[in-house]
Each structure stands twice: as structure tokens, then as C-alpha cells.
Amino acid sequence: MSDHTDEKSKMPWRPPTRRAFVTMLGAAAAALALREKKLRAPAGVSGATEPKKTIWIGHC
Numbered sequence: 001m002s003d004h005t006d007e008k009s010k011m012p013w014r015p016p017t018r019r020a021f022v023t024m025l026g027a028a029a030a031a032l033a034l035r036e037k038k039l040r041a042p043a044g045v046s047g048a049t050e051p052k053k054t055i056w057i058g059h060c
Helices: 004-009 018-040
Strands: none
Touching: none
């Protein structure tokens, strides 16, 4: 029978923690949201020249 600890010690990296996993999911969601926003932007309009309205998101 093989020893389970030997298999674990051969792994090059350890599995991510719950906090790291949730962070990775959030980063992937943000990347997809930015990608969708860039795809929907009209070709002739630059976002930097338009005046931006500040949006209150409810934080202090």
C-alpha cells in the first residue's frame, strides 16, 4: 500500500486557501466584466474624453 504523505510531499504547490480561491474568482469576474465593457464600447468614442459622473456606492 502506498503512503498518502509521500504523494502530498511530491506536489509542487499546495491547494489555495478558501480566501485565495474567492479572490481568484473575484479577479476573474472583474476581468470578464472589463472585457465585456470594452467589447460594447463604440469604436469612435474614447472613454477618457467624456465627463464622468461620480457614483455613490454606499461606503463611508
